[in-house]
Amino acid sequence: MAQVTLDAVRKIYPNGVEAVTPASFTIEDGEFVVLVGPSGCGKSTLLRMIAGLEEISEGDLSIGDRIVNDLDPADRDIAMVFQNYALYPHMTVRKNIGYGLKNRKTPKDVIEAKVQEAAAILNLTEYLDRKPAQLSGGQRQRVAMGRAIVRDPALFLFDEPLSNLDAKLRNQMRIEIKALQRRLGVTSIYVTHDQVEAMTMADRIIVLNGGKIEQIGTPSEIYHDPASTFVASFMGAPPMNLLAAEMIDRVLVFAGLSVPIWTTARGPVQLGIRPEDLRLDPEGPLQMEVDLVEELGAHRLLHGHIDDQRLTVHLSEDTPVQTGPMRLSCRVDNLCLFDPETGRRLVTALPDAAESPVEAQSETAW
Amino acid sequence: MADITSKFTRSRSLPRVKWSQVVDHAILIAGALFMIVPLLMVLQTTTTSDIETMRHGPSLMIGTELDDNFRKAMFEASGFSGENSGMSMLMNSLILGIGFAVGKIVIGMMAAYAIVYFRLRFATMAFWLIFTTLLLPLEVRILPSYEITQKLGLLNTYTGLIVPLIASATATFFFRQFFRSVPEELVEAARIDGAGPVKFFIDVLVPLSQTMIAAMFIIMFVYGWNQYLWPTMVTTEESMYTLVRGIKQIVQVLEGNEIPQYGRANMLAIIAVIPPVAVVIFFQSWFVKGLTDSDK
Structure with a gap:
């Protein structure tokens, strides 16, 4: 169990490509941190640097109170779960789980006891003498977990461990992994491109894009206070609606509405x-043209446009809807503003009461 | 309707011979005969006495001399020194075949391991250099090879018989291709599990390569067993003769006025055929099992 600190850790490949720009953050003891981002964003590279499978070009990485930059993966006191499980195909489940202990010259009876214990936690006891080929995807994933937990490491690393499973199993394993992590209290870093996994499992999320950290925060912060348009559109399904608007004299002008908002920005x-x-x-100030209604059982998605800007509305109440014009409203404190050039979030504040809804100012201008 | 009638006519015309099938079978049978008849002829001559063979040539008659010929072939020495009975030649051939196959597999695997898993400078170039040696078979380099072997005092030794032939581009190539297909994560998982290069090789890579090793063993054993030129060059003592070489030698010895010992020579030929066939049959079943298990 340990704290993990990255101090300006950077990765440059020999061909000059910078896969990870200097990244600094601290992961607290027992915390479950998810690295999320689209493919090629450097999340796996970052994880592999922490694991020691990839060299750190610059910066310091410490696990616990020692700097581990130059240590072999085996000496970093970590365990890793791979996307394709990476089980040794010729070994039984028992040997797969015990292999790491065997290499550390653990006495046989201790290995056996620990393997039994891990198998009991993961419901694998009856499969101990099978080979990986005779197991289902979920069971293989559990064996991979077993291989990690049997060593009592200071840090768990997960590299997209669920992406080879079908949707149903993925939901189930997600809960199992989270519960197991809670129970063992081991610091964990989990890499995924799936924002649902990130939201549901993480204590804290680190959103990466193009080798840069976009935002670090709790799932709720990331969701409700995205630091950039990238985070806003990456997290959440459907993503946040991003619409072109204009700031004129401390008033946000959009689709015929003017909403007074305090911000430093001027122009678009x-x-x-x-x-x-x-x-x-029905009294709302926004007029949306609904093109398509997606019925999802528990809720519905309305896809449409305001002027020529695309918009999605998520409806959970059971009101009848059809395509065509429809009026909408929204609370002003739910609006986020971003710089159109950099994509960064603009600091905003409401001029007076935070509770003033948009409709209060409806149909004033234009 | 049309469908039903066509089915009906087809079922009625079923006894009709399909000519394409007849032709197929004729070709297959001809091929099988072409392969097996010479062997049967050899087998037939081992059952008759040499005089009989001399007088009538190969025939359909099965004689009673099988035991006698087998005894002569296996246990009676031929040649001048009297040290090369069938038994000793069989032994030499086995040592050559197994040593050759095992040596090639070990060297090939280790070379491929170095090329695939270690960040060596010029690894690719080294591989292609090894690969181009496929264009330089033993016959091309036989004089220098012989000279070195001779200078090292390895003539008439098993070492001299096996070691100069052991470096193998073929085996290195096949193992390289195989190792490249092993998932990268397996190496990484092993590193995290604390397995060093040697442990990874022995604990993971060798067991994974079982089927490949079996395939290589078949090819290399037969190849080594059938070596003729090199054993002829490096072994001059009769006690070191291999079977393939010994058969020829019997015919040479008996070119005088005596009746050639057909029965004995042919018996040796049969004995020389059996081990490669056995290896193929044994490893093939193993090979298929390995493939269908789809472990990897």
Whole structure:
């Protein structure tokens, strides 16, 4: 169990490509941190540097109170679960789980006891003498977990461990992994490109894009206070609506509305609204043309446009909807503004009461 | 309707001979005969006495001399020194075949391991250099090879018989291709599990390569067993003769006025055929099992 600290850790490949720009953060003891981002964003590289499978070009990495830059993976006191499980195909489950202990010259009876214990935790006891080829995907994943937990490491690393499983199993394993981590209390770093996994499992999320850290925060912070348009559109399904708007004299002008908002920006801005923050309101100030209704059982998604800007609305209440014009409203404090050039979030504040909804200012200008 | 009638006519015409099938079978049978008849002829001559063979040539008659010929072939020495009975030649051939196959597999695997798993400078170039040696078979380099072997005092030794032939581009190539297909994560998992290069090789790579090793063993054993030129060059003592070489030698010895010992020579030929066939049959079943298990 340990704290993990990255101090300006950077990765440059020999061909000059910078895969990870200097990254600094600290992961607390027992914390479950998820690295999330699209493919090629450097999340796996970062994880592999922490694991010691990839060299660190610059910066310091410490696990516990020692700097581990130059240590072999085996000496870093870590365990890793791979996407394709990476089980040794010719070994039985028992040997797979015990292999790391065997290499550390653990006495046989201790290995056996620990393997039994790990197998009991993971419901693998009856499969101990099978080979990986005779197991289902979920069971193989559990064996890979067993191989990790049997060593009592200071740090668990997960490299997209669920992406080879089908959707149903993925949901189940997600809960199992999270529960197991809670129970063992081991610091964990989990890499995924799936924002649902990131949201549901993480204590803290680190969003990466193009080798850079976009934002670090709790799932709720990441979701409700995205630091950039990238985070806003990457996290959440459907993603945040991003609309072109303009700031004129401390007033946000969008689709015929003017909303007074305090911000430093002038001129064009991007306006972000989460689909579920929009609601149907016959008196609402926004007029949306609905093109398509997606029925998802528990909720519905309305896809449409305002002027020529695409928009999605998430409806959970059971009101009848059809395509065609529809009026919407939204609370002003749910609006996010971004710089259209850099994509960074603009600091905003409401001029007076935070509770003033958009409709208060409806149909004032234009 | 049309469908039903066509089915009906087809079922009625079923006894009709399909000519394409007849032709197929004729070709297959001809091929099988072409392969097996010479062997049967050899087998037949081992059952009759040499005089009989001399007088009538190969025939359909099965004689009673099988035991006698087998005894002569296996246990009676031929040649001048009297040290090369069938038994000793069989032994030499086995040592050559197994030593050759095992040596090639070990060297090939280790070379491929170095090329695939270690960041060596010029690893690719080294590989292609090894690969181009396929264009330089033993016959091309036989004089220098012989000279070195001779200077090292390895003539008439098993070492001299086996070691100069052991470096193998073929085996290195096949193992390289195989190792490259082993998932990268397996190496990484092993590193995290604390397995060093040697442990990874022995604990993971060798067991994974079982089927490849079996395939290589078949090819290399037969190849080594059938070596003729090199054993002829490096062994001059009759006690070191291999079977393939010994058969020829019997015919040479008996070119005088005596009746050639057909029965004995042919018996040796049969004995020389059996081990490669046995290896193929034994490893093939193993090979298929390994493939269908789809462990990897």
